Amino acid sequence: MQVGIIGYLGKMGQELLRCIEENDDTCVYKKDQDNEILQVHPDCLLDFSIPEAIASSCKKALVFQCPLVVGTTGLGNQHVEMLEKTSKSVPVFYSTNYSLGIHCLHTMLASIQKQLKDWDVGIMETHHTEKKDAPSGTALSLQKTLARNCPIQSFRLKGVPGEHQIMITNQNETIHIKHTAYSRKVFASGALDCARWLLSHKYENGFFTMNSRFKGEQNETNNTTNH
Amino acid sequence: MQVGIIGYLGKMGQELLRCIEENDDTCVYKKDQDNEILQVHPDCLLDFSIPEAIASSCKKALVFQCPLVVGTTGLGNQHVEMLEKTSKSVPVFYSTNYSLGIHCLHTMLASIQKQLKDWDVGIMETHHTEKKDAPSGTALSLQKTLARNCPIQSFRLKGVPGEHQIMITNQNETIHIKHTAYSRKVFASGALDCARWLLSHKYENGFFTMNSRFKGEQNETNNTTNH
Amino acid sequence: MQVGIIGYLGKMGQELLRCIEENDDTCVYKKDQDNEILQVHPDCLLDFSIPEAIASSCKKALVFQCPLVVGTTGLGNQHVEMLEKTSKSVPVFYSTNYSLGIHCLHTMLASIQKQLKDWDVGIMETHHTEKKDAPSGTALSLQKTLARNCPIQSFRLKGVPGEHQIMITNQNETIHIKHTAYSRKVFASGALDCARWLLSHKYENGFFTMNSRFKGEQNETNNTTNH
Amino acid sequence: MQVGIIGYLGKMGQELLRCIEENDDTCVYKKDQDNEILQVHPDCLLDFSIPEAIASSCKKALVFQCPLVVGTTGLGNQHVEMLEKTSKSVPVFYSTNYSLGIHCLHTMLASIQKQLKDWDVGIMETHHTEKKDAPSGTALSLQKTLARNCPIQSFRLKGVPGEHQIMITNQNETIHIKHTAYSRKVFASGALDCARWLLSHKYENGFFTMNSRFKGEQNETNNTTNH
Numbered sequence: 001m002q003v004g005i006i007g008y009l010g011k012m013g014q015e016l017l018r019c020i021e022e023n024d025d026t027c028v029y030k031k032d033q034d035n036e037i038l039q040v041h042p043d044c045l046l047d048f049s050i051p052e053a054i055a056s057s058c059k060k061a062l063v064f065q066c067p068l069v070v071g072t073t074g075l076g077n078q079h080v081e082m083l084e085k086t087s088k089s090v091p092v093f094y095s096t097n098y099s100l101g102i103h104c105l106h107t108m109l110a111s112i113q114k115q116l117k118d119w120d121v122g123i124m125e126t127h128h129t130e131k132k133d134a135p136s137g138t139a140l141s142l143q144k145t146l147a148r149n150c151p152i153q154s155f156r157l158k159g160v161p162g163e164h165q166i167m168i169t170n171q172n173e174t175i176h177i178k179h180t181a182y183s184r185k186v187f188a189s190g191a192l193d194c195a196r197w198l199l200s201h202k203y204e205n206g207f208f209t210m211n212s213r214f215k216g217e218q219n220e221t222n223n224t225t226n227h
Numbered sequence: 228m229q230v231g232i233i234g235y236l237g238k239m240g241q242e243l244l245r246c247i248e249e250n251d252d253t254c255v256y257k258k259d260q261d262n263e264i265l266q267v268h269p270d271c272l273l274d275f276s277i278p279e280a281i282a283s284s285c286k287k288a289l290v291f292q293c294p295l296v297v298g299t300t301g302l303g304n305q306h307v308e309m310l311e312k313t314s315k316s317v318p319v320f321y322s323t324n325y326s327l328g329i330h331c332l333h334t335m336l337a338s339i340q341k342q343l344k345d346w347d348v349g350i351m352e353t354h355h356t357e358k359k360d361a362p363s364g365t366a367l368s369l370q371k372t373l374a375r376n377c378p379i380q381s382f383r384l385k386g387v388p389g390e391h392q393i394m395i396t397n398q399n400e401t402i403h404i405k406h407t408a409y410s411r412k413v414f415a416s417g418a419l420d421c422a423r424w425l426l427s428h429k430y431e432n433g434f435f436t437m438n439s440r441f442k443g444e445q446n447e448t449n450n451t452t453n454h
Numbered sequence: 455m456q457v458g459i460i461g462y463l464g465k466m467g468q469e470l471l472r473c474i475e476e477n478d479d480t481c482v483y484k485k486d487q488d489n490e491i492l493q494v495h496p497d498c499l500l501d502f503s504i505p506e507a508i509a510s511s512c513k514k515a516l517v518f519q520c521p522l523v524v525g526t527t528g529l530g531n532q533h534v535e536m537l538e539k540t541s542k543s544v545p546v547f548y549s550t551n552y553s554l555g556i557h558c559l560h561t562m563l564a565s566i567q568k569q570l571k572d573w574d575v576g577i578m579e580t581h582h583t584e585k586k587d588a589p590s591g592t593a594l595s596l597q598k599t600l601a602r603n604c605p606i607q608s609f610r611l612k613g614v615p616g617e618h619q620i621m622i623t624n625q626n627e628t629i630h631i632k633h634t635a636y637s638r639k640v641f642a643s644g645a646l647d648c649a650r651w652l653l654s655h656k657y658e659n660g661f662f663t664m665n666s667r668f669k670g671e672q673n674e675t676n677n678t679t680n681h
Numbered sequence: 682m683q684v685g686i687i688g689y690l691g692k693m694g695q696e697l698l699r700c701i702e703e704n705d706d707t708c709v710y711k712k713d714q715d716n717e718i719l720q721v722h723p724d725c726l727l728d729f730s731i732p733e734a735i736a737s738s739c740k741k742a743l744v745f746q747c748p749l750v751v752g753t754t755g756l757g758n759q760h761v762e763m764l765e766k767t768s769k770s771v772p773v774f775y776s777t778n779y780s781l782g783i784h785c786l787h788t789m790l791a792s793i794q795k796q797l798k799d800w801d802v803g804i805m806e807t808h809h810t811e812k813k814d815a816p817s818g819t820a821l822s823l824q825k826t827l828a829r830n831c832p833i834q835s836f837r838l839k840g841v842p843g844e845h846q847i848m849i850t851n852q853n854e855t856i857h858i859k860h861t862a863y864s865r866k867v868f869a870s871g872a873l874d875c876a877r878w879l880l881s882h883k884y885e886n887g888f889f890t891m892n893s894r895f896k897g898e899q900n901e902t903n904n905t906t907n908h
Contacts, residue, residue: 171412
């Protein structure tokens with residue numbers, strides 16, 4: 001895959017570059033605030049930069065006529081609208097957390113959400129001390145999937161790339177669900193994985209999220225074994 | 228609820244009696260190999276005894292014209308057929324694990340089963356040293372829900388009522404799902420809960436399992452939040 | 455062992471009675487606010503009641519000339535002084551948490567406390583919703599053993615007898631230490647265990663704590679294997 | 682610190698080079714089977730290669746008159762004897778696991794080893810599928826510190842840098858102790874940390890291990906709080 005990166009000097013941009021190198025992909029286009037280096041038109045464009053860059057990224061995707069994968073956080077409605085408009089002409093994928101494991105947590109919690117009405121739930125998240133916001137966006141998003149106002153507790157402790165734990169309790173039993181990210185790489189490789197997925201569905205324009213990607217794979221929970 | 232218990236002298240029978248007392252239910256009928264004490268006809272009959280007792284339990288349920296909840300393990304096909312035949316006349320509920328939490332684990336694993344095709348999975352279960360069989364029936368049943376031949380490891384350690392852990396791994400991230408039972412009471416109160424559920428659907432005969440009970444609540448995983 | 459119980463109508467008193475029954479011990483004396491039932495003089499007196507009862511419990515121990523095991527929480531200095539004075543004449547054991555597992559946590563954290571100077575630490579505790587105070591006394595006590603002002607987070611969730619977790623983090627690695635109590639019984643049986651320990655050292659008066667009990671067993675950490 | 686690396690082309694050698702770069706240290710000497718590049722004499726020599734290289738590494742340390750830090754696994758007695766002989770002339774540090782967290786686990790388990798005589802213990806370790814040996818050397822070493830023949834279970838699952846869990850159980854309570862390594866970097870930075878520690882004690886020859894390093898910090902477990 002020949003990849004283009006918007007925001008290649010940022011932390012996620014650098015992580016994407018490392019991932020691309022390890023995967024035998026190549027970076028053929030990279031752009032940051034003051035730099036733009038174009039070798040050939042990329043197969044796919046990834047934007048992990050700032051909301052203000054969205055307009056320019058959309059234009060680039062149209063010029064290259066290639067899918068756009070966006071992981072920039074803090075987008076306003078106007079930015080999402082630009083992405084939706086662009087998605088009429090090229091495939092656009094948008095998520096604020098490209099970890100496939102975190103997506104599994106969403107799927108699992110959605111699947112039991114109604115069963116939990118008599119249970120109590122608590123969410124705990126731990127991140128390194130450089131992370132300024134608390135609770136994490138991912139914790140808030142898990143709370144939304146659970147559709148209940150459960151307590152969230154946050155720790156900011158040295159060196160933790162990201163740990164999310166959901167504790168689900170009832171009389172005489174407890175369920176713990178925990179996701180551990182070992183490094184920022186999980187988000188970069190998840191985004192590249194989504195880019196590859198878009199490319200395998202060539203010419204299908206549209207606006208995609210983690211949910212749409214796994215839709216076919218999560219609709220069929222009624223075929224569990226009888227236990 | 229006025230309850231009848233088959234196998235009231237066994238460990239689960241005794242646990243059921245304790246639960247009934249705490250819940251303001253009453254036990255109006257109890258039976259074991261050599262004893263049978265009938266006060267009045269029960270609203271519901273619970274059988275946690277031995278496979279050989281099934282035939283007699285089915286007859287009793289027909290006499291009382293009340294639902295039958297079975298938690299006996301090690302049933303053969305001929306026993307299940309008896310239950311199914313009985314379920315034409317009275318509601319019959321059958322499960323080998325009445326913990327609602329373990330049912331949540333099944334639902335969750337079923338919901339992500341297809342998403343996990345590139346992931347590795349391992350199951351670990353720990354039980355007290357009196358438990359003779361390994362791996363536990365519940366671990367085997369979780370493996371079946373995952374529809375893959377993943378490794379299962381068993382510990383038999385003093386005093387552990389029951390712990391099941393599923394480890395789901397990929398490059399750079401790991402998910403741990405763990406169920407902890409605090410006491411045998413979780414199975415007794417789960418069975419009583421299923422009895423109450425049957426009674427709330429009066430006159431509906433049929434053969435029910437944990438899956439049928441929660442069917443309406445687990446079919447709709449596509450309405451997750453976009454994240 | 456023939457046991458006496460002060461506060462036998464309280465939750466811990468009832469738990470002690472259940473434990474005594476299961477262990478082939480007997481309760482030969484029991485007292486509560488308005489009741490006092492004496493069969494014979496006990497081998498050991500256990501007080502799990504209220505601070506106001508301490509004076510009377512001390513007198514009883516002197517009358518019976520038997521060891522006194524105290525688990526009452528919320529004692530003031532004046533109560534501890536009474537216990538210390540009494541301990542000149544009979545053995546007195548005092549702890550606010552008789553779980554042997556929690557004592558292991560204290561021993562472990564004390565053993566690494568100096569090694570952790572460059573690490574970050576967080577404590578999380580979860581208890582049932584009836585528990586009013588937060589953080590738990592045990593969490594505060596673990597923090598004291600760590601000799602650092604680390605953050606403590608508390609959850610109050612249905613049905614959890616008591617879970618304490620310490621998370622110890624550094625660049626590239628994390629340690630989780632977790633204690634799970636399955637029921638209140640762990641505190642009752644821990645207290646009875648301490649009573650038995652006192653009786654095995656007959657006639658040695660003095661004021662004992664969990665630390666003094668395990669002193670001989672925790673002083674020798676330098677004989678670890680070379681690894 | 683100016684570092685020399687024996688085995689710089691191996692996985693740990695490459696990890697050491699990355700760590701050195703990030704820490705503002707420099708690599709002034711590197712050697713592998715067919716290469717040897719010397720800029721200036723190093724302050725410290727690190728050997729993460731193969732047992733057969735030990736003899737040559739010892740000679741180099743004597744030539745450079747600098748400390749030697751060895752992390753090579755699978756050493757025989759004859760290799761350890763060489764290291765001990767060399768340690769009469771220069772400081773030598775030897776460990777098969779330079780993670781400070783794993784050392785904490787050893788210290789903690791040693792501190793409670795005698796308290797655990799009535800408890801059951803199980804060890805579980807999980808590593809990536811490329812790891813050939815099972816159980817891990819670290820699991821065996823933890824078992825040795827516990828001084829008991831407890832069961833060890835191993836999982837080999839995709840992408841797990843290294844997870845060790847010890848489960849300690851008794852009637853009504855359980856302790857879980859878990860160490861998670863996020864990447865191989867933890868071993869490289871631990872070794873560099875030990876090199877720095879040796880340099881801060883200039884001219885003290887001798888044979889050092891993780892135990893000797895933290896000796897002063899683990900001997901004083903009796904000053905725990907009274908709880």
